[in-house]
Amino acid sequence: MLALILAAGSMFTVAEDEYACTVRFSKIIDTTSEAGLHFKLPFVDSVKYFTDATQLYDIPPSEVLTSDKQNMTVDCYILWKISDPKLFYQTLGSTAKAEERLDAITYSALKTDMGTLAQADIINMNDGAERNTIYDDITVKVDAAATSYGIHVEDVKIKRFDLPESNLNAVYGRMISERNQMAEKYTADGNYDASIIRNDVDKQVNIIVSDAEAAAAKLEAEGEQEYMRLLAEAYDTQDKKDFYEFSLALDALKASLNGDEKTVILDANSELAKILMGGK
Incomplete structure (x- = not known):
């Protein structure tokens, strides 16, 4: 019976993803991560187990001070694992104490x-690379500090940056005011730019209209001049001038006879009067 008790007390097993530290008189004499059956001195040695798996620790939100002396609340988590079980046991000894230490280091x-x-830079930080x-x-930084406790930090991720409740509304109000x-x-x-463009357009339109009116006046004057020249050429002799005056007189007579008044007073010496009188 005693042999069975001694045999049972001398054996222990190690699972996958697990460290086993053999402790004798409060000192680690052996460490193994090899899965299977192992042996120790019964009643003298004890075995302390630690996980070899990566652990996630969700760090409670904490406040930090920015470069412009503003408070920001940071919420993050950390992925860590035991890299040196002997050192871990000697310095911390438990997961709870490890998380306390990681909290302070982080x-x-x-x-x-x-x-x-600056606070504004943190709030507006959208670039994944940044x-x-x-x-x-x-x-x-955290991994370097945690190494002295037998811990390897694989990753630190910030879940969110936020403003403390005490100044959240004031900061957002200031940001809205700045945007406005x-x-x-x-x-x-x-x-202002639009008014400059409109003034420039109006100026160009005035110039175009002025140039067009000047060109039209010039063409009109040239047309009148050409008309007078052609008229002078058409009536360059006395007979032609007399015929032209006679035509104008006939037009005037015709116009006067179109109304209700049929009485026409003519100069007895006029060519038209002579023709009409001769016609009688």
């Missing part, structure tokens, strides 16, 4: 990196 790294950025640069830098001022400036600049 907050310190966040405070350092966020302290180099965010990844910050994540990578924080991850490197920018919109008003763009509108004023647009109206």
Whole structure:
């Protein structure tokens, strides 16, 4: 019976993704991650187990100060695993204490990196590459500090940046006011440019109309001049001039006889009177 008890007390098993540390008098004498059956001294040695799997720790939101002395709330999580079980046992000994230490280390790294950025830059940070640069830098800092505890930090991801409730409305109000001022400036600049364009168009139209009126007046004068020249050529002799005056007189007589008044007074010496009198 005693042999069975001693045999049972001398054996232990290690599962996949698991570390087993053999502890003797509070000191680790052996560490293994090999799955299967292992042996120890019964009643003297104890076995401490730690997971070899990657663990996720959702860090509670914390406030950091930006470069322009504004508070920001940062909510993030961390992926980590035990890289040195012996060191981990000696410095921390449990997952709960490891998370406490990771919380402090991560907050310190966040405070350092966020302290180099202005609040507006953090709020307007939409570029994935820019965010990844910050994540990578924080991850490197946290991993370097966690190494002394036997921990390897695989990744640190920020889920959200936010404003503290105390100044959330004030900051958003200021941002809205700034956007409105920018919109008003763009509108004023647009109206100013439009007025310049309209004035320029009006000026060009006035120039075109003035040039057209000048050209029309010139053509009219040239036409009148040509008309007078042709008229002078047509009646360049006395007979032609007399015939032209006679034609005008006939037109005038015809026009006067179209009305109700049929009485016509003519100069007895006029050619038209002589023709009409001779006709009698």
